[in-house]
Amino acid sequence: MEVEDLFSGSSREDKPQATEQSPLKSLQIDLDFYSESIREVAQEIVEEGYSNHPIFVAHQHEVSVGEVILDRKELNTKWTINASTLEEFVEMDIIKEDRKTSFIQSYKPAKDYMCLFVVVAEGANFVFYPYK
Numbered sequence: 314m315e316v317e318d319l320f321s322g323s324s325r326e327d328k329p330q331a332t333e334q335s336p337l338k339s340l341q342i343d344l345d346f347y348s349e350s351i352r353e354v355a356q357e358i359v360e361e362g363y364s365n366h367p368i369f370v371a372h373q374h375e376v377s378v379g380e381v382i383l384d385r386k387e388l389n390t391k392w393t394i395n396a397s398t399l400e401e402f403v404e405m406d407i408i409k410e411d412r413k414t415s416f417i418q419s420y421k422p423a424k425d426y427m428c429l430f431v432v433v434a435e436g437a438n439f440v441f442y443p444y445k
Contacts (some may be wrong), residue, residue: 324433326354326358331390333424337431338391339391339392340371342391343371343372343391343392344400344427344429344442345350345393345420346390346402347383347390347394347424348349348427348444348445349444349445350441351382351383351444352384352424352425352444354369354382354396355367355369355423355424356423356424358396358398358423359423362376363398364398364399364400365399365423366398366399366400366416366417366420366423366428367396367397367398367428368396368397368398368399368401368402368425368429368430368439368440369382369394369395369396369397369427369428369429369430370394370395370396370430370432371392371393371394371429371430371431371432372392372393372395372431372432373385373391373393373417373432374432375379376432377394378395378397378401378405378407378430379392379395379396379401380395380396380397381393381394381395382394382396383413387415397430399413399416399420402430407430415435421441421443422424426441426442426443426444427441427442427443427444427445428440428441429441429442439445
């Protein structure tokens with residue numbers, strides 16, 4: 314799934330589409346602001362041998378996966394970013410062991426894209442977002 318797919322949302326027939334704006338638009342703004350920092354952390358995760366598949370958790374509430382690297386309260390932004398790995402996601406059973414190979418096949422190069430697990434009230438989804 315591309316980030317635009319997550320942002321577009323579905324329109325309702327009873328409301329004009331122009332008045333609907335996804336709250337995830339703020340995520341796009343924050344990701345552009347965070348881009349270089351996230352890239353540096355991803356490179357460290359790979360270069361130091363922790364994982365070939367870094368995953369960043371974008372959230373606005375507390376989550377129990379990964380470690381906070383960019384705190385929205387400290388940075389006066391709307392989204393907090395945690396750093397994690399594929400291995401932690403499998404260990405926590407967020408990604409099932411039998412889906413691990415499929416996930417790796419769809420994983421985009423960490424040097425070009427941040428792999429995000431975007432957590433919102435309605436659920437969570439993976440998104441690959443290009444670095445700026």
